[in-house]
Amino acid sequence: MRERFHIISLNVDHVTFAQSLNAVMQWGLDRQRAYVCFANVHMTMEAYHDAGFKQNIDNASLVLPDGQPIAAAARILYGKKQERIAGMDFTPAILKKANDHHAKVFLYGSTPQVLDALQEKIRVQYKNVKLAGAIAPPFRALTNEELQQHIQQINQSGAHVVLVSLGCPKQEKWMAAHSAKINAVLLGVGGAFAVTAGLQKRSPAWMQRSGLEWLHRLSQEPGRLFKRYFVTNTSFLFLLSKELIKQRFS
Numbered sequence: 438m439r440e441r442f443h444i445i446s447l448n449v450d451h452v453t454f455a456q457s458l459n460a461v462m463q464w465g466l467d468r469q470r471a472y473v474c475f476a477n478v479h480m481t482m483e484a485y486h487d488a489g490f491k492q493n494i495d496n497a498s499l500v501l502p503d504g505q506p507i508a509a510a511a512r513i514l515y516g517k518k519q520e521r522i523a524g525m526d527f528t529p530a531i532l533k534k535a536n537d538h539h540a541k542v543f544l545y546g547s548t549p550q551v552l553d554a555l556q557e558k559i560r561v562q563y564k565n566v567k568l569a570g571a572i573a574p575p576f577r578a579l580t581n582e583e584l585q586q587h588i589q590q591i592n593q594s595g596a597h598v599v600l601v602s603l604g605c606p607k608q609e610k611w612m613a614a615h616s617a618k619i620n621a622v623l624l625g626v627g628g629a630f631a632v633t634a635g636l637q638k639r640s641p642a643w644m645q646r647s648g649l650e651w652l653h654r655l656s657q658e659p660g661r662l663f664k665r666y667f668v669t670n671t672s673f674l675f676l677l678s679k680e681l682i683k684q685r686f687s
Contacts, residue, residue, distance in 0.1 A: 441500075442511045442519070445676045446485040447476050449500050449507060454522050454530070457501055462534040464498070464622040465597035472497050472612035472623040475524040477504035478673045483606045485676065490606050493613035498622070501527070506670075510677055514684060524626040528600065528633050531624065535598055536563040543591050543621070544571040546602035547630045554634035569594035574603075588618050596621045602630040 440451040450457070457473075464471045474480065474497045484491035494500055501522040502508040511519035535542050542559070544552055552571045559566050572587055579587075591599060599621045601608045608625040616623055631637040 442515055442517075444476075444507060444510045444514065445481050445673070445680060446491055447481050447494055447500060449476050449502050449511065449519075451511070451517065451519060452499070452501070452522075454520055454526070457499055457522055458527070458530055458534060460499065461531060461598070461622055461624065462538065462540070465535075465540060466538060468597065468620045469622060470616055470619060471499075472616040472625070473499045473501065474609050474612075474625050475501050475503035475522070475527070475627065476507050477605075478506050479669055480605050480609070481507065482669045482672055485672075487606070490610065493606075493609050496613055497609075506673065506677075513677070514681060524624070524629045525632055527624070528626050528629040531598060531600075532559060532563045532566060532633075536565045538597075539565045539567065540597040541567040541569040541595050543569040543594055543596035543599045544602075544630070545574070545587070545591070545599055546604075546608065547573055549573045551602075551630050551634060551636060554636055555630050558634050569596040584615070588615055592618075592620050599623045600630070601625050602627060604628070 441448040442451055443449075452460075461471075461473060474494050476494070480494065480503075484494055502511065502519055503521070503523050505521050508519045508521040511517060532542065534540075544555060547555075552573050556568055556571060559568060570590060572590065574583075574587065599619065601612060601623055603611055603625075604627060605625070608627065612623045612625055628637070
């Protein structure tokens with residue numbers, strides 16, 4: 438039975454990085470229809486305000502603590518150690534696993550330029566990975582015909598693992614809506630494509646350990662991320678404090 442932490446709006450799985458990695462690879466090899474979400478503060482608050490989106494996350498095969506604040510919240514609320522399992526770290530790790538098993542990987546999302554760079558990186562660094570295909574969908578709502586074509590292309594490719602980079606909450610909604618039709622495990626890895634491809638630098642390790650990776654990303658894209666980090670993070674801390682007080686005095 439899954440052990441999960443309820444953190445504000447989400448139920449996050451209590452697993453180790455190794456356990457989640459092994460489970461995902463096995464699901465892929467078995468071509469099990471599954472999808473995995475990497476929960477951070479942004480996702481938690483999106484789920485808090487949107488019951489439909491919360492249901493999308495609750496239906497996932499795994500919900501992993503992507504952000505250091507989520508992992509820390511598990512310790513604060515439940516007194517249990519939970520390591521961070523970030524999509525940025527999981528992406529190269531699952532590629533290595535796929536390389537070990539000569540598995541097929543499909544890339545879905547981002548831009549043609551990023552996909553080209555990532556495919557080249559995989560060819561060089563993970564020589565045994567079989568690139569099943571790649572799709573960079575347009576930045577607009579897809580027609581039903583386009584969606585069906587994409588699903589058909591993924592299934593016909595024989596992919597074991599599909600890495601999905603559409604951004605939150607779009608990628609989680611896409612996985613929830615289409616996972617039952619795709620014979621592979623889907624991973625919503627957000628911005629991991631550009632970082633894994635080497636096109637974008639990740640924050641220093643000390644910032645990752647200290648939960649300050651958001652500050653590094655904010656410095657790179659202040660216009661787009663200011664509201665998300667300052668408004669969303671403040672709301673998250675307020676709700677986490679309420680949850681802690683309620684727990685202590687109930």
